[in-house]
Amino acid sequence: MKIALLGYGKMGQVIERIALERGHEIVLKKDETSSFEGLSNADVAIDFSVPTAAVSNISSCFHANVPVISGTTGWLEHYDEIATLCAAKNGGFISSSNFSLGVNIFFELNDYLAKIMSKFDSYKVEMEEIHHTQKLDAPSGTAISLAKGVIENSSYNDWTIENPEQNQIHIESKRIGTVPGTHTVTYNSSVDAIEIKHTAHNREGFALGAIIAAEWIVGKQGIFTMKDVLNLK
Incomplete structure (x- = not known):
């Protein structure tokens, strides 16, 4: 699986390590100063950025036909517009306050x-x-x-x-x-x-859960939750 990392702070680096251990490939590591070049090559994007960047990151994924997993918090006042865009672009989306x-x-x-x-x-x-x-x-x-x-x-x-x-x-x-x-x-x-x-003892539980969600959503369209991923419904 080819993964775009949107946000390359401490969480992004842990996600990268665990993703590579699980046999995945990282095709984009985006921070605040870099571009979205390479996003269209991804099978899925994982967003652990900052509240001010989340909406732009998620929107760019939908426009590139890339499903996105978002663990960024603090942007949910824009959730309805993101949900509307996801539906319009037939995207795949999971947003969670915590993927652990x-x-x-x-x-x-x-x-x-x-x-x-x-x-x-x-x-x-x-x-x-x-x-x-x-x-x-x-x-x-x-x-x-x-x-x-x-x-x-x-x-x-x-x-x-x-x-x-x-x-x-x-x-x-x-x-x-x-x-x-x-x-x-x-x-x-x-x-x-x-x-x-x-x-939580460390960040690895958050990262592993996000990767499991990314593995699950590839090929799916719609807005889902971790209840769907973990079959808790």
Whole structure:
């Protein structure tokens, strides 16, 4: 499989190494200063760039008839226009706040626990996410996805980083050292607490999941999720 890497930072370099180990070829390594030359030769593109570049990167893939896997967060206010373009170009697209296999299992646990806990008003949910100091967005896309999972399965209707109002989920964001990513969902009551937690030990889980998604989407048209890739639906 021929892969275009859109974004060649730390994640892009880990993706490159694992892709080569799995027998794939890298035909483009694009950073902020380079062009899209070579994109049309790719079977699939993997975008781990920055929020300001994501829309241009993804759009260029659709125009080049290259399916794209996007792990960039912080650009989702443009999601509808990207979805429209994907449909118009018969493209293939997967966007995820986190491609880690473990995190996507964690998303399923979060949804299931939220359904159970929605019956018990004495418990209030709160979330914490910890990342490295170079992470640009806060809260993380993964934390927002977790909050949305609770909202879809309970009476909560919003999330906030401020003091929460009624039916709001508070997300606390911390930036510490080189932490790859830790996410905790806690249901607190006056008598006890129930907690689920995912801790990433390194970036390799994110990279491997993105490559598995890239392998899966080649030859497919439409907008998919990691639920499709991992057959979790």
